[in-house]
Amino acid sequence: MSTARFASRDEIRASFSRAMSQMYQQEVPLYGTLMELVAETNQGVLANQPAVAESLQRTGEIERLDMERHGAIRVGTPAELATLARLFAVMGMQPVGYYDLTPAGVPVHSTAFRAVHEDALQVSPFRVFTSLLRLELIGDAQLRAFAEQVLAKRSIFTPRVLELIEQSERDGGLNASDAEAFVQQALETFRWHSTATVSLAEYQQLLAQHRLIADVVAFRGPHINHLTPRTLDIDTVQSGMPRKGITPKAVVEGPPRRQHPILLRQTSFKALQEPITFVGQGVSESGSHSARFGEIEQRGAALTPRGRALYDQLLNVARDELGEFPNEANSVRYAELLEKTFKDFPDDLDSMRRQDLAYFRYFPTAKGIAAGSAGQPAKDLEGLIAAGHIAFEPLVYEDFLPVSAAGIFQSNLGDDAQAHYQGNSNREQFQQALGRETIDELALYADTQRRSLQDCANRLGLAALA
Numbered sequence: 001m002s003t004a005r006f007a008s009r010d011e012i013r014a015s016f017s018r019a020m021s022q023m024y025q026q027e028v029p030l031y032g033t034l035m036e037l038v039a040e041t042n043q044g045v046l047a048n049q050p051a052v053a054e055s056l057q058r059t060g061e062i063e064r065l066d067m068e069r070h071g072a073i074r075v076g077t078p079a080e081l082a083t084l085a086r087l088f089a090v091m092g093m094q095p096v097g098y099y100d101l102t103p104a105g106v107p108v109h110s111t112a113f114r115a116v117h118e119d120a121l122q123v124s125p126f127r128v129f130t131s132l133l134r135l136e137l138i139g140d141a142q143l144r145a146f147a148e149q150v151l152a153k154r155s156i157f158t159p160r161v162l163e164l165i166e167q168s169e170r171d172g173g174l175n176a177s178d179a180e181a182f183v184q185q186a187l188e189t190f191r192w193h194s195t196a197t198v199s200l201a202e203y204q205q206l207l208a209q210h211r212l213i214a215d216v217v218a219f220r221g222p223h224i225n226h227l228t229p230r231t232l233d234i235d236t237v238q239s240g241m242p243r244k245g246i247t248p249k250a251v252v253e254g255p256p257r258r259q260h261p262i263l264l265r266q267t268s269f270k271a272l273q274e275p276i277t278f279v280g281q282g283v284s285e286s287g288s289h290s291a292r293f294g295e296i297e298q299r300g301a302a303l304t305p306r307g308r309a310l311y312d313q314l315l316n317v318a319r320d321e322l323g324e325f326p327n328e329a330n331s332v333r334y335a336e337l338l339e340k341t342f343k344d345f346p347d348d349l350d351s352m353r354r355q356d357l358a359y360f361r362y363f364p365t366a367k368g369i370a371a372g373s374a375g376q377p378a379k380d381l382e383g384l385i386a387a388g389h390i391a392f393e394p395l396v397y398e399d400f401l402p403v404s405a406a407g408i409f410q411s412n413l414g415d416d417a418q419a420h421y422q423g424n425s426n427r428e429q430f431q432q433a434l435g436r437e438t439i440d441e442l443a444l445y446a447d448t449q450r451r452s453l454q455d456c457a458n459r460l461g462l463a464a465l466a
């Protein structure tokens with residue numbers, strides 16, 4: 001019998017996330033600068049806001065704060081997406097959610113690969129926002145055929161990583177040294193290539209169709225286009241960027257600043273122009289390409305379907321009233337409109353919980369545990385909360401927001417990228433390419449909440465808690 005011990009998938013993911021961060025810091029020094037600014041800001045918040053520090057302590061999130069990040073890639077074919085799903089699965093990352101970006105003029109649909117269980121997220125919350133180019137939306141049939149042909153020729157995975165994926169699938173995991181090799185090999189898929197696979201003229205044709213199409217088709221692989229650390233105060237980072245020589249995008253995406261943050265707020269700095277060698281018929285031509293940028297995020301409470309509906313509604317009201325895309329010129333007014341409309345979203349945890357707007361994690365308090373099963377003053381959740389035997393903290397939103405993602409894409413693709421696509425949302429087609437269904441993110445939060453209630457019941461000596 002085999003006594004092989006497998007490396008934990010969560011540890012492989014943590015190690016991959018560290019390796020990615022190191023690679024990106026070397027490749028894009030401005031990302032390192034951004035990391036410094038985020039670390040300084042987070043330290044300031046922890047020192048000055050004891051309540052925030054306490055809450056992070058209680059949920060254990062303080063441990064994951066420094067390793068918290070997400071990245072993004074864009075792939076060209078269903079086969080590439082399907083193999084990526086298998087590669088991410090080795091690290092315990094599943095496709096969660098479906099995001100259609102075509103209404104915003106970006107010809108992709110996407111999912112986020114991430115860990116799904118709270119214990120796994122605790123070890124490493126690393127996520128990768130992964131987009132599949134919708135080639136069928138390229139209007140020019142000749143160019144579409146060209147793009148298909150170029151993509152068909154490339155292999156974005158090293159032969160060794162393909163072997164290791166198969167081995168992990170066959171054996172049920174990888175041992176420590178194979179896991180290490182896997183991380184090094186997997187990294188290659190996400191590396192930047194300063195040499196394109198097409199000529200400058202071909203690149204320009206692709207670019208004229210859509211900047212994103214050029215970004216996916218003209219290169220050997222799906223370079224990671226940004227990595228995003230998590231900050232506890234995005235407004236301070238946003239206003240601190242210029243001091244560090246970083247130019248932020250005009251507005252912070254997502255909800256306004258609140259006492260109790262919800263969902264996700266994001267901002268980024270513009271993509272860099274980087275030198276590229278294009279290869280034509282026996283000639284090399286110099287040019288440039290812009291794809292890579294830096295982003296920061298502040299994560300808040302995961303919302304229930306009801307909370308999410310309210311968020312979407314209020315965001316729409318603010319955007320309708322603004323009457324145009326948020327930009328440099330209207331950014332102050334946009335912030336005011338958000339502030340005003342979101343007054344209708346309760347900003348205290350008790351209301352958010354009672355009105356079923358957010359998901360929570362429940363904890364037995366020391367007092368509750370000390371009371372033991374005989375000493376519980378109530379058998380229901382509300383009674384136990386009132387008695388101080390159970391406390392709660394909102395669950396962190398682990399996912400993305402389509403309107404925000406579109407804003408991040410747009411700010412990095414340039415304003416000339418506002419295209420209009422007829423194609424409709426096509427989750428079916430995406431799942432077919434992926435080779436499996438995407439997971440419903442709301443079900444995951446509900447599961448975590450339920451498990452925390454069961455844990456409270458167990459530790460307070462009660463059968464169950466509704």
Ligand code: OOG
Nearest residue numbers: 072129400404405408409
């Ligand atoms: C992805 C943009 C979306 C986010 O955080 O919402 C994104 C991309 O540009 O490929 O990263």
Ligand code: NI
Nearest residue numbers: 072129228295
């Ligand atoms: Ni991002």
